[in-house]
Amino acid sequence: LFPQAPTMFAQCSWNSVSPVVLLVLLGCLLCPPAQASKSSEDIRCKCICPPYRNISGHIYNKNVSQKDCNCLHVVEPMPVPGNDVEAYCLLCECKYEERSTTTIKVIIIIYLSVVGALLLYMAFLVLVDPLIRKPDPYTQPLHNEEESEDTRSLAAVPTPAGARANTVLERVEGAQQRWKRQVQEQRKTVFDRHKMLS
Amino acid sequence: GFSTYNGGGMNGKSTMMDFLEEPLPGVGTYEDFNTIDWVREKSRDRDRHREITNRSKESTWALLHSVSDAFSGWLLMLFIGLLAGSLAGLIDISAHWMTDLKEGVCLAGFWFNHEHCCWKSNTTFTDRDKCPEWKSWSQLILGYGEGAFAYILNYFMYVVWALMFSLLAVLLVKGFAPYACGSGIPEIKTILSGFIIRGYLGKWTLVIKTITLVLAVSSGLSLGKEGPLVHVACCCGNILCHLFTKYRKNEAKRREVLSAAAAAGVSVAFGAPIGGVLFSLEEVSYYFPLKTLWRSFFAALVAAFTLRSINPFGNSRLVLFYVEFHMPWHLLELVPFILLGIFGGLWGAFFIRSNIAWCRRRKTTRLGKYPVLEVFVVTAITAILAFPNEYTRMSTSELISELFNDCGILDSSKLCEYVNDFNSTKGDDLPDRAAGPGVYTAMWQLALALIMKVFITIFTFGMKVPSGLFIPSMAVGAIAGRLLGVAVEQLAFYHHDWAIFSGWCSQGADCITPGLYAMVGAAACLGGVTRMTVSLVVIMFELTGGLEYIVPLMAAAMTSKWVADAIGREGIYDAHIRLNGYPFLEAKEEFSHKTRAMDVMRPRKNDPPLTVITQDSMTVEDVETIVTKTTYSGYPVVVSRASQRLVGFVLRRDLIISIENARKKQDGIVSTSIICFTDYCPPLPPSSPSVLKLRSILDLSPFTVTDETPMEIVVDIFRKLGLRQCLVTHNGKLLGIITKKDVLKHIAQMANQDPESILFN
Numbered sequence: 001l002f003p004q005a006p007t008m009f010a011q012c013s014w015n016s017v018s019p020v021v022l023l024v025l026l027g028c029l030l031c032p033p034a035q036a037s038k039s040s041e042d043i044r045c046k047c048i049c050p051p052y053r054n055i056s057g058h059i060y061n062k063n064v065s066q067k068d069c070n071c072l073h074v075v076e077p078m079p080v081p082g083n084d085v086e087a088y089c090l091l092c093e094c095k096y097e098e099r100s101t102t103t104i105k106v107i108i109i110i111y112l113s114v115v116g117a118l119l120l121y122m123a124f125l126v127l128v129d130p131l132i133r134k135p136d137p138y139t140q141p142l143h144n145e146e147e148s149e150d151t152r153s154l155a156a157v158p159t160p161a162g163a164r165a166n167t168v169l170e171r172v173e174g175a176q177q178r179w180k181r182q183v184q185e186q187r188k189t190v191f192d193r194h195k196m197l198s
Numbered sequence: 199g200f201s202t203y204n205g206g207g208m209n210g211k212s213t214m215m216d217f218l219e220e221p222l223p224g225v226g227t228y229e230d231f232n233t234i235d236w237v238r239e240k241s242r243d244r245d246r247h248r249e250i251t252n253r254s255k256e257s258t259w260a261l262l263h264s265v266s267d268a269f270s271g272w273l274l275m276l277f278i279g280l281l282a283g284s285l286a287g288l289i290d291i292s293a294h295w296m297t298d299l300k301e302g303v304c305l306a307g308f309w310f311n312h313e314h315c316c317w318k319s320n321t322t323f324t325d326r327d328k329c330p331e332w333k334s335w336s337q338l339i340l341g342y343g344e345g346a347f348a349y350i351l352n353y354f355m356y357v358v359w360a361l362m363f364s365l366l367a368v369l370l371v372k373g374f375a376p377y378a379c380g381s382g383i384p385e386i387k388t389i390l391s392g393f394i395i396r397g398y399l400g401k402w403t404l405v406i407k408t409i410t411l412v413l414a415v416s417s418g419l420s421l422g423k424e425g426p427l428v429h430v431a432c433c434c435g436n437i438l439c440h441l442f443t444k445y446r447k448n449e450a451k452r453r454e455v456l457s458a459a460a461a462a463g464v465s466v467a468f469g470a471p472i473g474g475v476l477f478s479l480e481e482v483s484y485y486f487p488l489k490t491l492w493r494s495f496f497a498a499l500v501a502a503f504t505l506r507s508i509n510p511f512g513n514s515r516l517v518l519f520y521v522e523f524h525m526p527w528h529l530l531e532l533v534p535f536i537l538l539g540i541f542g543g544l545w546g547a548f549f550i551r552s553n554i555a556w557c558r559r560r561k562t563t564r565l566g567k568y569p570v571l572e573v574f575v576v577t578a579i580t581a582i583l584a585f586p587n588e589y590t591r592m593s594t595s596e597l598i599s600e601l602f603n604d605c606g607i608l609d610s611s612k613l614c615e616y617v618n619d620f621n622s623t624k625g626d627d628l629p630d631r632a633a634g635p636g637v638y639t640a641m642w643q644l645a646l647a648l649i650m651k652v653f654i655t656i657f658t659f660g661m662k663v664p665s666g667l668f669i670p671s672m673a674v675g676a677i678a679g680r681l682l683g684v685a686v687e688q689l690a691f692y693h694h695d696w697a698i699f700s701g702w703c704s705q706g707a708d709c710i711t712p713g714l715y716a717m718v719g720a721a722a723c724l725g726g727v728t729r730m731t732v733s734l735v736v737i738m739f740e741l742t743g744g745l746e747y748i749v750p751l752m753a754a755a756m757t758s759k760w761v762a763d764a765i766g767r768e769g770i771y772d773a774h775i776r777l778n779g780y781p782f783l784e785a786k787e788e789f790s791h792k793t794r795a796m797d798v799m800r801p802r803k804n805d806p807p808l809t810v811i812t813q814d815s816m817t818v819e820d821v822e823t824i825v826t827k828t829t830y831s832g833y834p835v836v837v838s839r840a841s842q843r844l845v846g847f848v849l850r851r852d853l854i855i856s857i858e859n860a861r862k863k864q865d866g867i868v869s870t871s872i873i874c875f876t877d878y879c880p881p882l883p884p885s886s887p888s889v890l891k892l893r894s895i896l897d898l899s900p901f902t903v904t905d906e907t908p909m910e911i912v913v914d915i916f917r918k919l920g921l922r923q924c925l926v927t928h929n930g931k932l933l934g935i936i937t938k939k940d941v942l943k944h945i946a947q948m949a950n951q952d953p954e955s956i957l958f959n
Contacts, residue, residue: 048323048608057323093608099314099512101307104291108309111292115366115409122373182397183374190376191569191662195957196395196778197380198561198660 042099045069049092055079069096224855225895228449230396232831233781233938236485236920238897239450246444270442271455275493277438278459279500282431286466286501287508289412289423289430294510296416297593300359301352302334313512353585356418360581361574363417367410367663368573375406379662382407382429383482384771386460388780389432390453391484392920399429399436399456407433407664414663415593418581420655422594422669428463428482429664431501435459457483458494464737465498466505467668469516473737474498480733481771484785485920519599521742525711528702532753534686538679538719539754543761545674546726549656550766554773557660561777569662576661580654588612589640589647594673597647601676601716612636613680629706630691633684641681648677660774667770671727672720679719683712714747722754726762729769731755779957781942789913791948796905798912798944799926799934808934810836813845813876818857818890819869825853834925834932835875835896842931845875847900847923848892860890902927905934909944916941 045068047060062074071089080088189195226242228234247267254264295311304315316329335355336348371379377398389395397403411426435455439445445452460482465474475494479486505516560566584590589597605614607628615636616628655670687710690703703709721738724730738751767787768776775782801808809824811833824833831850837843860867866888872879873890882889902925903912915921916938923937943953 050323050607059321059323061320091607093606097317097512098509099317100509101310101314103508104295104314105307105309107288107291108295111288111409111412114405118370118374118406118409119366122369125373179402183376183402186376186397187372190379191372191566194561194566197377197385198557198566198778 042101043097045074045094045096047071047074047092047094049075049088052080052088052091055088066096070094222855222859225852227851228394229831229851230394232394233922234392234394234449234920235922236392236450237901239448243444243448243451246448267444270444271493272496274438274442274445274455275458275497276500277441278431278435278455279462279497280504281434281438282459282462282497283466283501283504284508285408285430285434286427286505287510289408289427290505290510291508292412293415293423296363296412297418299416300356300418302332303338304332306331356585356591357578357581360417360419360577363413364419364573364577364663365570367413367417368570368661370406370410370413371662371664372570375400375402376662377403378407378410378664380660380664381425381666381771381774382432382664383425384774384778384780386429386432386456387482387484387771388775388782390456390460390482391782392449392453392922393781394449399433401433401437404430404433404437411664414665417577418584418591418593419577419663419665420580420594420651420658420670421663421665421667422672423664423666424464424467424668425666426664427467427666428460431459431463431466432456435462453485454487454490454493457486457490458497461494462497462501466501466516468737468741469502469505469520470737470740471495471498471502473733473740476733476736477730481728481730517741518595519602519741521602521713521717523604523711523713524744524746525604525708525714526746527711527714527750528709530698530702531686531710532750534682534715535718535750535754536757538675538682538715539722539725539757540761541678542675542719542722542724542726542754542758543763543765544726545652545723546671546729546758546762546770547765549652549671549727550768550770550773552656553659553770554777556656557774557777560660573661573663576654576657580658583650583654587643587647587650589643589677590650594669598669598673598676598716598720601680602713602720604711604713612640615640629708630687630703630710632691633688637684641684644677644681648674648681651677667727668724671723675719675721675723676716677719678723679716680712682719683710683715686710686715687712714750717742717747718750718754721751722758725755726758727770729759729762731759776951776955779955781938781956783913783917783938783942784945785917789910789945789948791909793909793944793948794905795903795907795909795912795926795936796928796933798909798940799905799936800940801934808834808932810834810839810842810932811848811873811875812836812838814872814874814880816873817869818861818867818871818873821853821873822857822869825850831937832923834900834935836932844900844902844925844927844932846896846898847925848875848896852895853892856892856895857890864888864890900925903936904928912936913941913945 043063044061045064045066049058049060049071051057058079060074060076062076064073068074071092071094072085074094075089075092078085078088190197226238250260250264250267253260255261295309298311301312304310304312306315306318312332315332319329319331321329334343334348334352336351337343339351340348342348377395377400385395385398389398407426407430411423411430414421415423435458436452439452439455445455457478461471461474461478463474464477465471468474472495475491475498478494479491483490502516511518560572565572592600600611600613603609605616605628613636615634616631617634618631651670651674655667655674659665659667659670690699690710691705693699694703694705717738721734725734728734734755735748735751739745739748766773772782772784809828809830811821811824813835815838832847833850833853834847835845837845857873867890868887871887871890872882873892874880875892875896877893879889879891900923901915901919901921903915905926905928912924915924921938923935925932926934926936939956942956946953946956
C-alpha cells in the first residue's frame with residue numbers, strides 16, 4: 001500500500017489489539033439491548049388510580065404501545081359510570097415503562113466477572129508471582145529520577161525490529177514486566193512522592 | 199562521503215521524499231511530564247495534509263486515501279460516542295445494583311435492584327411500595343424484618359458492605375492503576391493545555407477507573423460519578439486514537455479529539471449533550487477551534503443516544519433525577535432564589551478552602567502515607583453516620599431525585615405528607631397545603647443530612663478512589679433549596695393575606711413549588727464550587743426539559759459565582775491544579791505587572807552564560823558532554839560563540855536519539871566527528887572523520903522576543919501560541935531563554951504565591 005504500512009503494523013501490534021478487544025466488548029454490550037427489548041413482559045403501561053368516593057385505589061397494568069398509554073385504554077373494567085369517567089381519569093397517573101432484563105443480567109454478570117478476574121490476577125501477582133520469578137537484577141537498582149530519566153525515556157522508544165523477543169511467551173512476559181514497572185512508577189508518583197493527584 | 203539522514207518533516211526544505219522516508223522512532227515525540235510544542239505539531243499536521251492533498255491527484259487510490267483521511271475524524275467521533283455511552287450504561291446499571299446490594303437481595307434474580315425486583319409484583323394500591331421478592335438482609339438471615347435486632351443486623355450489613363466495596367476499590371487502584379484515583383478533571387485540563395502524562399489515559403486506567411468508580415459510588419461515600427466519567431470518556435478517546443494514524447502521531451490533533459471526548463463524558467453523565475459541549479469548551483479545553491465544536495456535538499449526541507438505547511433507568515431517561523414538572527414561578531420568588539445563590543457561593547468558597555487545606559495536609563504530612571487506612575476510616579464514618587438517617591442512607595442521586603420531585607396525589611413519601619383536604623382538590627392539581635407531621639420530621643432530618651454532607655465531602659474529595667463532586671454539591675444545594683422552598687410555601691399558606699403574597703398567592707392556589715427551589719439550590723451550589731456559568735445553566739435546563747426555569751437558574755448561578763469570586767478567585771479544579779503544581783498557564787486571567795522579558799529570562803545576572811551549541815564547530819563528544827552535564831530540554835544553536843547569532847533551536851530528546859542512532863547505524867561517526875546543523879557543511883581535510891548532519895532535527899524558526907518586551911506580551915504569546923520556550927535577543931544577538939516554567943514561576947511570584955510550587959517542567 002504505502003511505505004509506512006510495515007512499520008505501522010510492527011509498532012502497533014499490541015496497541016491495536018486492545019482497542020479491537022474493546023470494540024468487540026462494545027459490540028457484545030450493544031447486542032443484548034437490540035434483541036432483548038422485544039420481550040413482552042418488559043413493556044407495560046402502569047396506571048395508578050387513587051381512592052375516589054367509595055371506590056378503593058387500584059393499580060392497572062397492560063401491555064399497550066406508548067400512544068395508547070392513558071387511562072381510557074388501560075383502566076378496564078371502568079369502575080365508574082360514564083359521566084364520572086373524566087373526573088376519575090384525571091386523578092389516575094399513567095406511565096409507560098420499558099426495561100430490558102437481559103441487558104441488566106448481561107451487564108451485571110460482565111461486571112462481576114471482570115471484578116473477579118481482577119481479584120484473581122491481583123492475588124496471583126501478590127502471592128504466586130514472587131515464588132515463580134527469580135528476582136530480576138535489572139529492576140532492583142533504585143530509579144534515581146534525574147539521572148536515569150534519559151535512558152528510561154530511550155528505553156520507552158519502541159525497539160527496532162532486530163531486537164524483538166522471539167516467542168509469544170517471552171513477548172508476553174516482556175510486556176508484563178514493562179507494565180509492572182510502569183505501575184510501580186505511577187505508584188511512586190501518586191502515593192509516595194505525592195507529585196500528582198494529591 | 200556524507201550521509202543524508204532526514205529526520206522527517208521539519209519546517210524548512212522538506213520535499214516529497216521526506217514524507218515517504220520513515221522518521222527515526224522517537225524523534226518528534228515527547229518525554230513524560232513535558233509540554234508539547236503546539237506550533238510544531240500543528241505545522242506537522244498541515245504538512246501531512248498538504249502531502250495527502252497533493253498526492254490525491256495522482257491516482258484513484260490516493261484520492262480514496264485522502265477522502266478516508268478527511269472522514270476519519272467523524273468515524274473516530276462515532277466510535278468514541280458508542281464506547282463512552284456503553285461504558286456509562288454499564289456504570290449506571292452496576293452502580294444502581296450495587297448500591298441496593300447494601301440493603302438486601304432480590305430473590306427473583308440476584309442481578310435485579312430494588313426497583314426492578316418489584317417491577318412485576320402485583321400489589322394492591324395500599325401497599326404499592328412493598329414487594330415480597332425483595333428481601334432485606336435481616337429478612338434473609340433472621341427471617342423477619344422488624345424489631346431492634348433486625349435493625350442492628352441491617353446496620354451491621356450496611357457498614358460491612360460499604361467497607362468491603364471501598365477497600366476493594368482502593369486496593370484495585372493501588373495495585374493496578376494509581377492514576378485512576380481522584381476526579382481526573384484537573385489533570386485532563388492540564389493534558390489538554392499541552393502537558394504529557396503517559397499512562398493517564400491508558401487502557402488499564404480506563405478499566406480500573408470504570409470498575410472502581412462503581413465500587414466507590416456504591417459504598418455510600420459522598421462522591422459522584424460525573425467527573426470520573428469525563429476521565430473515562432477521555433481514556434476512550436485516547437485509546438481509540440490509536441486506530442487512526444492522523445491522531446496517533448500528532449499530539450495537537452489528539453487533544454482536539456480529547457476535547458470532544460470530554461463533551462461526550464458530560465453528556466452521558468447528565469443526559470445533556472449541549473451542556474456537555476459547553477462544559478468542554480468552558481472548563482476543560484484550552485484551545486477549542488470551531489471544527490471541534492461540531493465534532494464534539496456529534497460525539498455527545500452519539501453517546502447520549504447509545505446510553506438511551508441501553509436504557510439504564512427505564513423510561514428512556516438518561517439521568518436518575520430528570521424533572522418533569524412545568525409549574526410557573528412568580529417574579530417575587532427571585533428573592534429566595536438569590537438567597538440560594540448567596541448560600542451556594544458561600545458554601546463553594548468554604549468548601550474549596552477547606553478541601554485544599556485538607557489535601558495539602560494529606561500531601562505534606564504523614565496522613566498521606568496511609569491511603570488505604572484513610573479510605574477505610576472515612577467510609578466507616580460515612581456509613582455509620584449515614585444509616586440512621588433515611589435521607590443519607592439512600593444514594594445521593596435518589597436523594598436529589600426525591601428533592602426535585604413535585605408532590606402529587608400519589609406520592610407517599612414523608613416529604614409529601616401534607617394535610618390533605620380532599621373536598622377542595624380539583625383533579626390532580628394540588629394547592630398549597632399545610633405541612634403535616636411527616637414534613638416536619640423530614641425537615642429536621644434533611645437539616646442533619648445537610649450538615650453531614652457539608653462536612654464529610656471535604657474529606658472525601660481527593661481520596662485515592664475515583665471521586666467526583668458534582669452530585670454531592672448538587673445534593674447540598676438541593677437540600678438547602680428544598681428547606682427554603684417548604685419554608686416559603688408554609689409562609690405563603692399561613693400568611694396569604696400579607697401584602698407580598700396577596701397579589702398572586704391566594705388561598706387554594708398552587709403557587710410555590712419546593713422542587714423548583716431544590717433545583718435552583720443545586721445549580722447555585724454547583725456553580726459556587728466549579729464556577730461554571732453558561733454550561734451550568736444549559737445542563738440544568740436540559741435536565742428539566744424546558745426553558746421556563748432559565749431565569750431563576752441564571753439568577754442563582756450568577757449570584758453564586760459573584761459571591762464565591764469575591765471570596766476566592768479560583769474554582770475547585772484550578773485550585774487543585776495549583777496545589778499539585780501542574781504547569782497550567784491560566785488562560786482567563788490578565789497579567790497586569792510591568793516587568794519585562796529581561797527580568798524573567800535565564801540566565802540571570804550572576805548565572806553562568808547560556809548553554810549553546812554552535813552550528814558547525816562542535817564535535818559529537820562536546821555535544822554529549824553538554825547533554826549529560828545539563829538537564830535543559832533544549833539548546834539554542836548559534837553561528838559561533840563569538841557572534842551569538844541565532845540559527846535555531848534543537849530539543850534534547852531529538853539530539854540524544856539522533857546521536858545514539860548515528861553511532862550505531864552510520865559508519866564513520868566517532869566522538870571526534872563534527873556535528874553540522876546546516877545544509878552546506880564546511881569542507882574538511884580528507885583524513886578527518888565523516889560529518890554528522892543533524893539539519894533535520896533543527897527547528898529553524900524559534901520564537902524570539904527582545905529583552906525589552908513587556909512580560910504582558912510575552913505571557914500573551916505563550917498563551918495564544920502554546921509555546922514551550924521563547925528566546926530572548928538583544929540587538930540581534932542571543933541573550934537568554936524564557937521557558938513556560940519560568941513564566942509560571944514569575945506569575946506565581948507576582949501573585950505572592952510560592953514559585954517553588956511549580957513542580958513539573
